[in-house]
Amino acid sequence: MQDRVEQVVREFVARVKPEAGEVTVETPLYADGVGLDSLEAAELSAVLEDEFGTDPFQGDTMPETLNDIVSFYVTA
Amino acid sequence: MIEFLRRGAQTRPERPAVVTHDLTVSYAELLAMAEGAATALSELGADRIALADHEAAPVIALMAAAAATGVEVCLLPPDGAEQVLDLVGRFDHTVVVTDRDDLPESALPAGVRRVGLAGLLATPAQSAPGDLPAHRPHLVLTTGTTGAPRGVRHDWGRLVRSTAHVQPAGDEHWLLCFGLHQFAGLQVLLHVLAAGATLVAPAPRRPREGLAAMRALGVTHASATPTYWRFLLAELRADGGPVPQLRQITLGGEAVPGPLLGELATTFPDAHVSQVYAASEFGSTGSMRDRRAGLSTAVLERGEDADVALKVVDGELWIRSRTGMVGYYGEPDVDAEEWRPTGDLVAVEDGRLVFLGRSSEIINVGGVKVHPLVIEERIGAVAGVDVARVYGRRNPMTGQIVAVEVVASAGADTTAIDAAIRAACADLPSASRPRSIRFVDEVSTTGSKIVRREAP
Secondary structure, eight states, X not given: OHHHHHHHHHHHHHHHOGGGOOOOTTSBSBTTSXXXXXXXXXXXXXXXXXXXXXXXXXXXXXXXXXXXHHHHHHOO | OHHHHHHHHHHOTTSEEEEOSXXXXXXXHHHHHHHHHHHHHHHHOOSXXXXXXXXXXXXXXXXXXXXXXXXXXXXXXXXXXXXXXXHHHHTTOSEEEOOOTTSOGGGSOTTOEEEOHHXXXXXXXXSOOOOOOSOXXXXXXXXXXXXXXXXXXXXXXXXXXXXXXOOOOTTOEEEEOSOTTSHHHHHHHHHHHHHTOEEEOOSSOSHHXXXXXXXXTTOOEEEEXXXXXXXXXXXXXXXXXXXXXXXXXXXXXXXXXXXXXXXXXXXXXXXXEEEEEEETTTEEEEEEOSSOSSEEGGGGGOOTTSSEEEEEETTEEEXXXXXXXXXXXTSOOOOTTSOEEEEEEEEEETTEEXXXXXXXXXXXXXXXXXXXXXXXXXXHTSTTEEEEEEEEEEETTTEEEEEXXXXXXXXXXXXXHHHHHHHHTTTSOGGGSOSEEEEOSSOOEETTEEOOSXXX
């Protein structure tokens, strides 16, 4: 599961933010990290929902890193 | 309505009024059915009936009979028995005319009577036609795309008046692409009968069957939604068969994308291509034949004498129609001189009223209002896209995002299409770019119109 989640997120980042370079599990998704804006985060949320049926952005705490997203699915 | 059948039966009694793959019904035969049914309706004593049947000739005959006697007919959509019974209850009907096996008397609610359609039509006419009643109601149900269906009360006198411009054209064969329960289907029917022409009515009324009927039954004219035409063009590309020799293509019921007008003109080089702007509530506003998307702004300058006038208020089209509905079911009559909002959002560009979408279809992306049609038009022009549906998809970050469902051409590379769609929309404002692209076998439609709202 973890590998699949990481693959989906990295493919998404490679498409919308090719300039972001390598994304580790600790790279911040926004601002100085990957640099996703709110609409790109919204798009990632839809991609994850399509792929896994649920979406970590639906919760109270917004995921800040790839690790947060992985944790959402692994602990779900 | 009945007056058109009487005129047709008098001038050219043998001319086909309705044609299907299985039968041809002449004006004389259709009138005989209608006059007999008028006698039967008078004997029935009901002032309103619900009709649950969809074969064109019997339905037309019964509607004409109702128009002759002042009995209000409500033709129900071709739904299952459960939905039909829901509508019967919702619109307080106590008489259901049908020959459907799944709607026996025992299935109807207490107090609702079942009357066989074939029996009504087989009744011999017992008296010479008299004067038409002053009040001749007809009830059309909306498709319910914005919620529960509403009943729209019309009057045959007004409906017939809206065809005053129609010239006799007995050689025209019009394809029925809408259901006769839809207002657009009713408009096609009235036009055909007013012209003394022939209605070609295959069933079901889908693009595939429509294309087959065009080829087999000599269709020369067809009026359908842009969505219907898109699917018909896709069918035509897929089967590689002969292109029907159409003389007239009419589009209505939805905003018409410019690229589609061009594709139709190329595919059917001998056809006039026109668009109509009409709705159940206000009737037709006329047609545009210049093959450009939208309406000429000249429609805004018709003046007080015109039956139908238009104006733009805060980006929305408003209308005043003297040939439109009498009122909604269960509500008082509307004032025919009153201006009403249409729900259609428009922009004025280069002397055109360009349709942006329905006010109810606006996508709210983080507070930014996005019109789906502009995006849909771009995506529809991408190679390999047969049909696209743009709608607002719920999203926890921004409330909604722009989502698109795509029906791809047979054998097309969806990965390449996905990339091409994103490239085609790359210069749109960020909130307007599709954030969700899904490939589907079919898009959600109601009454051959794309539904641009997310399913609940």
